[in-house]
Amino acid sequence: MSAGALAPGRTIGILGGGQLGHMLAEAARALGYKTAALDPAKDSPALKFVDVAVVGPIDAPASARALAEASDLLTLEWELIPAPVLEEAARLRPLYPAPSVLAVIRDRLEQRKFLARRGFPQTDFGEARDAGSLPYYPTIVKRRTHGYDGKGQARFASENEARSGSAIFAAPCVWEKIVPFAKEISVILARGRGGEMSAYPVAENLHRGGILHATRAPAEISEETSSRAVALARRVAEELGHVGVLALELFLLPNGELLVNEIAPRVHNSGHYTLGGCACSQFEQHMRAVAGLPLGPTEMKGPATMVNLMGELWEQGEPDWSALDGVPGLTLRLYGKSSARPGRKMGHYVVVGAAAAEEWRRADERLAALARGTARP
Numbered sequence: 001m002s003a004g005a006l007a008p009g010r011t012i013g014i015l016g017g018g019q020l021g022h023m024l025a026e027a028a029r030a031l032g033y034k035t036a037a038l039d040p041a042k043d044s045p046a047l048k049f050v051d052v053a054v055v056g057p058i059d060a061p062a063s064a065r066a067l068a069e070a071s072d073l074l075t076l077e078w079e080l081i082p083a084p085v086l087e088e089a090a091r092l093r094p095l096y097p098a099p100s101v102l103a104v105i106r107d108r109l110e111q112r113k114f115l116a117r118r119g120f121p122q123t124d125f126g127e128a129r130d131a132g133s134l135p136y137y138p139t140i141v142k143r144r145t146h147g148y149d150g151k152g153q154a155r156f157a158s159e160n161e162a163r164s165g166s167a168i169f170a171a172p173c174v175w176e177k178i179v180p181f182a183k184e185i186s187v188i189l190a191r192g193r194g195g196e197m198s199a200y201p202v203a204e205n206l207h208r209g210g211i212l213h214a215t216r217a218p219a220e221i222s223e224e225t226s227s228r229a230v231a232l233a234r235r236v237a238e239e240l241g242h243v244g245v246l247a248l249e250l251f252l253l254p255n256g257e258l259l260v261n262e263i264a265p266r267v268h269n270s271g272h273y274t275l276g277g278c279a280c281s282q283f284e285q286h287m288r289a290v291a292g293l294p295l296g297p298t299e300m301k302g303p304a305t306m307v308n309l310m311g312e313l314w315e316q317g318e319p320d321w322s323a324l325d326g327v328p329g330l331t332l333r334l335y336g337k338s339s340a341r342p343g344r345k346m347g348h349y350v351v352v353g354a355a356a357a358e359e360w361r362r363a364d365e366r367l368a369a370l371a372r373g374t375a376r377p
Helices: 019-030 061-069 083-092 099-106 108-117 159-164 166-170 223-240 282-291 356-371
Strands: 011-015 034-039 052-055 073-076 125-128 139-143 153-156 173-177 183-191 197-199 203-208 211-217 244-252 258-264 304-310 330-334 345-352
Touching: 011 019, 011 052, 011 061, 011 083, 011 282, 019 034, 019 282, 034 061, 052 061, 061 083, 073 282, 083 099, 099 108, 099 223, 108 125, 108 173, 108 223, 108 258, 139 166, 153 159, 159 166, 183 223, 183 282, 197 223, 211 356, 223 244, 223 258, 244 282, 304 356, 345 356
Parallel strands: 011 034, 011 073, 034 052
Antiparallel strands: 125 173, 139 153, 139 173, 183 197, 183 203, 183 244, 203 211, 211 304, 244 258, 304 345, 330 345
């Protein structure tokens, strides 16, 4: 055990009870810790697994207080938690990442301003109050808070489109100039309490409708580009004083330039390939970092492809899981959510090894086969 590390048998509390919280709790338990989690739904994935389930609104300081009282140390699965809740939690127990980190990242405009102040490369941006405040077309408008997985966003090709889509401006927004990119990539990196850092191989991502569709690692990019991407992520984590896993999403432009798209101060969907693809997953790595343990190895067991399973696959009944039979190196994880609906992440599968490259090419075909469904008993 490192000096100051959380001792085995103590309890790590998680703000949020979704699939990320569940996988964090699994990792914590494997390291010898007890777990607690807070979520509004008693049947959420994490609350069905942890030792102490705290049912309550995630935006209520009283809920955070109850979780803190049941825990020795706190972390989170989601950054969009109100500041008073985070401050109450941090007042009672160590919280990683700290409220000061989340204050920068929670608001998209503040996140962009932070990147600008520190000289990080990014697209042009500004506050979006109405259609008349948009200087570029095409442009994308995003709500400053509570926009994720394509929600709370709108793309406009002209001022007329922006005026007809003015409903988005009911909430505070930021505009971002759309850039033509060659690839979307991400760096999953962990920073420990003492500032030590370790990064996983850079991943390449494919989005559909603003939602991550598939990830492959390592990305098909040059070693020089990979090194620059990791260096940017290290700088971001250092400048923030972050503790835990952090994901940095980047655009790779045709001329080789890298632009920061978004910071996620937590375990990330594009890092799911580390489950099975690496000896130490991003979830174990996060728990190691926040608990004060040495960081684990980040080398891959082989190339990996991760594919998200969305609620649409259940429209014809239970997916035809036989479509996954016989794929070498494939592992399936379902999140145990009570109901499926379009746009909801219900699970994922990862293929590790020689079959990963083929899976990246044929993921759509595989999903189509799954969606044919099977009759329910």
